[in-house]
Amino acid sequence: MEAVPSDCAHDAPGRAARTRPRADAQRNRERIVRTARDMFTAFGPEVSFDEIARGAGVGNATLYRHFPDxxxxxxxxxxxxxxxxxxxxxxxxxxxxxxxxxxxxxxxxxxxxxxxxxxxxxxxxxxxxxxxxxxxxxxxxxxxxxxxxxxxxxxxxxxxxxxxxxxxxxxxxxxxxxxxxxxxxxxxxxxxxxxxxxxxxxxxxxxxxxxxxxxxxxxxx
Missing domain, CATH: 1.10.357.10 (Tetracycline Repressor, domain 2)
Structure with a gap:
Protein backbone atom coordinates (compact mmCIF):
# COMPACT_ATOMS: atom_id res chain seq x y z
CA MET A 1 0.00 0.00 0.00
CA GLU A 2 1.35 3.42 -0.90
CA ALA A 3 2.45 5.41 2.12
CA VAL A 4 0.64 8.66 2.84
CA PRO A 5 3.02 11.60 2.47
CA SER A 6 3.96 13.02 5.81
CA ASP A 7 2.62 16.50 5.01
CA CYS A 8 -0.78 15.04 4.04
CA ALA A 9 -0.88 12.86 7.15
CA HIS A 10 -0.70 15.94 9.32
CA ASP A 11 -2.89 18.15 7.11
CA ALA A 12 -6.23 16.37 7.63
CA PRO A 13 -6.34 16.80 11.42
CA GLY A 14 -5.22 20.38 10.95
CA ARG A 15 -8.07 21.05 8.55
CA ALA A 16 -10.56 19.46 10.96
CA ALA A 17 -9.23 21.59 13.80
CA ARG A 18 -9.60 24.71 11.70
CA THR A 19 -13.09 23.71 10.51
CA ARG A 20 -14.48 23.23 14.01
CA PRO A 21 -13.79 26.79 15.20
CA ARG A 22 -15.23 28.19 11.97
CA ALA A 23 -18.38 26.07 12.41
CA ASP A 24 -18.67 27.14 16.05
CA ALA A 25 -18.19 30.77 15.07
CA GLN A 26 -20.91 30.50 12.42
CA ARG A 27 -23.33 28.93 14.90
CA ASN A 28 -22.58 31.70 17.40
CA ARG A 29 -23.19 34.33 14.73
CA GLU A 30 -26.51 32.76 13.76
CA ARG A 31 -27.61 32.59 17.41
CA ILE A 32 -26.70 36.25 17.92
CA VAL A 33 -28.63 37.34 14.83
CA ARG A 34 -31.66 35.22 15.76
CA THR A 35 -31.69 36.54 19.33
CA ALA A 36 -31.18 40.14 18.20
CA ARG A 37 -34.08 39.81 15.77
CA ASP A 38 -36.39 38.60 18.53
CA MET A 39 -35.27 41.30 20.95
CA PHE A 40 -35.35 44.10 18.39
CA THR A 41 -38.89 43.24 17.35
CA ALA A 42 -40.02 42.97 20.96
CA PHE A 43 -38.23 45.96 22.50
CA GLY A 44 -36.77 48.04 19.66
CA PRO A 45 -33.25 48.39 18.24
CA GLU A 46 -31.84 49.98 21.42
CA VAL A 47 -31.74 46.72 23.39
CA SER A 48 -28.36 46.48 25.11
CA PHE A 49 -25.64 44.25 23.74
CA ASP A 50 -25.37 42.69 27.22
CA GLU A 51 -28.96 41.45 26.99
CA ILE A 52 -28.48 40.15 23.44
CA ALA A 53 -25.29 38.30 24.37
CA ARG A 54 -26.99 36.78 27.42
CA GLY A 55 -30.01 35.70 25.36
CA ALA A 56 -27.78 34.15 22.71
CA GLY A 57 -25.72 32.30 25.30
CA VAL A 58 -22.43 33.91 24.28
CA GLY A 59 -20.01 36.28 25.96
CA ASN A 60 -19.87 39.99 25.20
CA ALA A 61 -16.46 39.52 23.57
CA THR A 62 -17.94 37.01 21.13
CA LEU A 63 -20.77 39.37 20.20
CA TYR A 64 -18.39 42.29 19.62
CA ARG A 65 -16.06 40.11 17.61
CA HIS A 66 -18.87 39.45 15.14
CA PHE A 67 -20.59 42.84 15.39
CA PRO A 68 -18.36 45.69 16.55
CA ASP A 69 -21.21 48.22 16.67
Missing amino acids: RFSLVHEVVLSVLDRTCELAIRAAAEESDPFDAVRRFVHGAADERTGALCPMIQETFDREHPELVVRRTRLEAEVTALIERAQSAGRMRRDVGAGDLMVAIGQLTRPLPGTSRESNEPFVHRHLQLFLDGAEAPARSELPGRPATLEDLRHH
Whole structure:
Protein backbone atom coordinates (compact mmCIF):
# COMPACT_ATOMS: atom_id res chain seq x y z
CA MET A 1 0.00 0.00 0.00
CA GLU A 2 1.35 3.42 -0.90
CA ALA A 3 2.45 5.41 2.12
CA VAL A 4 0.64 8.66 2.84
CA PRO A 5 3.02 11.60 2.47
CA SER A 6 3.96 13.02 5.81
CA ASP A 7 2.62 16.50 5.01
CA CYS A 8 -0.78 15.04 4.04
CA ALA A 9 -0.88 12.86 7.15
CA HIS A 10 -0.70 15.94 9.32
CA ASP A 11 -2.89 18.15 7.11
CA ALA A 12 -6.23 16.37 7.63
CA PRO A 13 -6.34 16.80 11.42
CA GLY A 14 -5.22 20.38 10.95
CA ARG A 15 -8.07 21.05 8.55
CA ALA A 16 -10.56 19.46 10.96
CA ALA A 17 -9.23 21.59 13.80
CA ARG A 18 -9.60 24.71 11.70
CA THR A 19 -13.09 23.71 10.51
CA ARG A 20 -14.48 23.23 14.01
CA PRO A 21 -13.79 26.79 15.20
CA ARG A 22 -15.23 28.19 11.97
CA ALA A 23 -18.38 26.07 12.41
CA ASP A 24 -18.67 27.14 16.05
CA ALA A 25 -18.19 30.77 15.07
CA GLN A 26 -20.91 30.50 12.42
CA ARG A 27 -23.33 28.93 14.90
CA ASN A 28 -22.58 31.70 17.40
CA ARG A 29 -23.19 34.33 14.73
CA GLU A 30 -26.51 32.76 13.76
CA ARG A 31 -27.61 32.59 17.41
CA ILE A 32 -26.70 36.25 17.92
CA VAL A 33 -28.63 37.34 14.83
CA ARG A 34 -31.66 35.22 15.76
CA THR A 35 -31.69 36.54 19.33
CA ALA A 36 -31.18 40.14 18.20
CA ARG A 37 -34.08 39.81 15.77
CA ASP A 38 -36.39 38.60 18.53
CA MET A 39 -35.27 41.30 20.95
CA PHE A 40 -35.35 44.10 18.39
CA THR A 41 -38.89 43.24 17.35
CA ALA A 42 -40.02 42.97 20.96
CA PHE A 43 -38.23 45.96 22.50
CA GLY A 44 -36.77 48.04 19.66
CA PRO A 45 -33.25 48.39 18.24
CA GLU A 46 -31.84 49.98 21.42
CA VAL A 47 -31.74 46.72 23.39
CA SER A 48 -28.36 46.48 25.11
CA PHE A 49 -25.64 44.25 23.74
CA ASP A 50 -25.37 42.69 27.22
CA GLU A 51 -28.96 41.45 26.99
CA ILE A 52 -28.48 40.15 23.44
CA ALA A 53 -25.29 38.30 24.37
CA ARG A 54 -26.99 36.78 27.42
CA GLY A 55 -30.01 35.70 25.36
CA ALA A 56 -27.78 34.15 22.71
CA GLY A 57 -25.72 32.30 25.30
CA VAL A 58 -22.43 33.91 24.28
CA GLY A 59 -20.01 36.28 25.96
CA ASN A 60 -19.87 39.99 25.20
CA ALA A 61 -16.46 39.52 23.57
CA THR A 62 -17.94 37.01 21.13
CA LEU A 63 -20.77 39.37 20.20
CA TYR A 64 -18.39 42.29 19.62
CA ARG A 65 -16.06 40.11 17.61
CA HIS A 66 -18.87 39.45 15.14
CA PHE A 67 -20.59 42.84 15.39
CA PRO A 68 -18.36 45.69 16.55
CA ASP A 69 -21.21 48.22 16.67
CA ARG A 70 -24.99 48.43 16.71
CA PHE A 71 -25.27 49.40 13.05
CA SER A 72 -23.49 46.24 11.91
CA LEU A 73 -25.85 44.08 13.99
CA VAL A 74 -29.01 45.85 12.81
CA HIS A 75 -27.70 45.54 9.26
CA GLU A 76 -27.27 41.76 9.59
CA VAL A 77 -30.67 41.28 11.24
CA VAL A 78 -32.45 43.15 8.45
CA LEU A 79 -30.67 41.18 5.75
CA SER A 80 -31.40 37.91 7.56
CA VAL A 81 -35.12 38.66 7.79
CA LEU A 82 -35.29 39.64 4.12
CA ASP A 83 -33.54 36.39 3.15
CA ARG A 84 -35.81 34.28 5.33
CA THR A 85 -38.95 36.04 4.06
CA CYS A 86 -37.87 35.53 0.46
CA GLU A 87 -37.34 31.82 1.12
CA LEU A 88 -40.89 31.66 2.51
CA ALA A 89 -42.24 32.97 -0.80
CA ILE A 90 -40.13 30.50 -2.81
CA ARG A 91 -41.20 27.50 -0.70
CA ALA A 92 -44.86 28.53 -0.74
CA ALA A 93 -44.84 28.77 -4.53
CA ALA A 94 -43.10 25.40 -4.89
CA GLU A 95 -45.13 23.42 -2.35
CA GLU A 96 -48.71 24.74 -2.62
CA SER A 97 -50.78 23.49 -5.57
CA ASP A 98 -53.37 26.26 -5.15
CA PRO A 99 -51.72 29.63 -5.97
CA PHE A 100 -53.88 31.53 -3.49
CA ASP A 101 -52.96 29.05 -0.77
CA ALA A 102 -49.35 29.96 -1.60
CA VAL A 103 -50.14 33.65 -1.05
CA ARG A 104 -51.92 32.81 2.19
CA ARG A 105 -49.01 30.68 3.43
CA PHE A 106 -46.51 33.40 2.59
CA VAL A 107 -48.47 36.14 4.37
CA HIS A 108 -48.79 34.17 7.60
CA GLY A 109 -45.16 33.08 7.43
CA ALA A 110 -43.94 36.64 6.85
CA ALA A 111 -45.96 37.76 9.87
CA ASP A 112 -44.09 35.25 12.02
CA GLU A 113 -40.81 36.83 10.83
CA ARG A 114 -41.96 40.13 12.42
CA THR A 115 -41.34 42.08 9.24
CA GLY A 116 -43.61 44.88 10.44
CA ALA A 117 -41.52 45.51 13.52
CA LEU A 118 -38.41 45.89 11.36
CA CYS A 119 -39.85 48.69 9.23
CA PRO A 120 -39.03 51.47 11.74
CA MET A 121 -35.51 50.06 12.10
CA ILE A 122 -34.93 50.30 8.35
CA GLN A 123 -36.27 53.84 8.26
CA GLU A 124 -34.34 55.13 11.27
CA THR A 125 -31.03 53.27 11.41
CA PHE A 126 -30.43 51.70 8.03
CA ASP A 127 -29.23 53.00 4.67
CA ARG A 128 -32.16 52.02 2.48
CA GLU A 129 -29.98 52.17 -0.63
CA HIS A 130 -27.21 50.01 0.78
CA PRO A 131 -26.20 47.59 -2.02
CA GLU A 132 -26.79 44.47 0.10
CA LEU A 133 -30.25 45.68 1.06
CA VAL A 134 -31.11 46.53 -2.55
CA VAL A 135 -30.15 43.03 -3.72
CA ARG A 136 -32.27 41.32 -1.02
CA ARG A 137 -35.17 43.71 -1.49
CA THR A 138 -35.21 43.24 -5.27
CA ARG A 139 -35.19 39.45 -4.88
CA LEU A 140 -38.03 39.53 -2.34
CA GLU A 141 -40.09 41.89 -4.49
CA ALA A 142 -39.73 39.60 -7.49
CA GLU A 143 -40.85 36.52 -5.55
CA VAL A 144 -43.85 38.25 -3.92
CA THR A 145 -44.93 39.76 -7.24
CA ALA A 146 -44.68 36.33 -8.88
CA LEU A 147 -46.85 34.79 -6.12
CA ILE A 148 -49.54 37.40 -6.66
CA GLU A 149 -49.46 37.23 -10.44
CA ARG A 150 -49.85 33.44 -10.39
CA ALA A 151 -52.84 33.67 -8.08
CA GLN A 152 -54.41 36.40 -10.20
CA SER A 153 -53.79 34.54 -13.47
CA ALA A 154 -55.53 31.50 -11.99
CA GLY A 155 -58.54 33.63 -11.05
CA ARG A 156 -57.92 32.98 -7.36
CA MET A 157 -56.96 36.52 -6.32
CA ARG A 158 -58.60 39.81 -7.15
CA ARG A 159 -56.65 41.80 -9.72
CA ASP A 160 -56.86 45.17 -7.95
CA VAL A 161 -54.46 44.07 -5.19
CA GLY A 162 -50.74 44.68 -5.61
CA ALA A 163 -47.58 43.53 -3.88
CA GLY A 164 -47.47 46.82 -1.98
CA ASP A 165 -50.98 46.19 -0.61
CA LEU A 166 -49.84 42.79 0.63
CA MET A 167 -46.72 44.09 2.35
CA VAL A 168 -48.60 47.02 3.94
CA ALA A 169 -51.09 44.58 5.44
CA ILE A 170 -48.31 42.40 6.84
CA GLY A 171 -46.44 45.42 8.19
CA GLN A 172 -49.43 47.14 9.77
CA LEU A 173 -51.15 44.10 11.20
CA THR A 174 -48.00 42.69 12.83
CA ARG A 175 -47.11 45.97 14.52
CA PRO A 176 -48.70 46.62 17.94
CA LEU A 177 -51.04 49.59 18.20
CA PRO A 178 -49.66 52.64 20.06
CA GLY A 179 -49.86 52.08 23.80
CA THR A 180 -50.07 48.30 23.50
CA SER A 181 -47.45 45.59 23.81
CA ARG A 182 -46.40 42.93 21.32
CA GLU A 183 -47.76 40.30 23.71
CA SER A 184 -51.24 41.85 23.73
CA ASN A 185 -51.25 42.06 19.93
CA GLU A 186 -49.93 38.55 19.34
CA PRO A 187 -53.24 36.62 19.65
CA PHE A 188 -54.87 38.73 16.92
CA VAL A 189 -52.16 38.93 14.24
CA HIS A 190 -53.09 35.84 12.22
CA ARG A 191 -56.81 36.42 12.76
CA HIS A 192 -56.60 39.91 11.27
CA LEU A 193 -54.35 38.76 8.44
CA GLN A 194 -56.91 36.10 7.57
CA LEU A 195 -59.62 38.77 7.41
CA PHE A 196 -57.43 40.71 4.99
CA LEU A 197 -56.77 37.60 2.89
CA ASP A 198 -60.47 36.80 2.68
CA GLY A 199 -60.92 40.27 1.18
CA ALA A 200 -58.10 39.69 -1.32
CA GLU A 201 -59.51 36.41 -2.63
CA ALA A 202 -61.46 36.34 -5.88
CA PRO A 203 -64.20 36.98 -6.71
CA ALA A 204 -64.03 40.55 -5.43
CA ARG A 205 -67.00 41.69 -3.38
CA SER A 206 -66.43 45.41 -3.86
CA GLU A 207 -64.45 47.90 -5.91
CA LEU A 208 -61.36 49.23 -4.18
CA PRO A 209 -60.67 52.97 -4.35
CA GLY A 210 -57.47 54.12 -6.01
CA ARG A 211 -55.02 51.76 -7.68
CA PRO A 212 -53.04 48.74 -6.47
CA ALA A 213 -50.05 49.74 -4.33
CA THR A 214 -46.64 48.74 -5.61
CA LEU A 215 -43.50 48.20 -3.56
CA GLU A 216 -42.00 51.20 -5.34
CA ASP A 217 -44.86 53.30 -3.92
CA LEU A 218 -43.94 52.23 -0.41
CA ARG A 219 -40.31 53.28 -0.79
CA HIS A 220 -41.33 56.83 -1.63
CA HIS A 221 -43.63 57.36 1.35
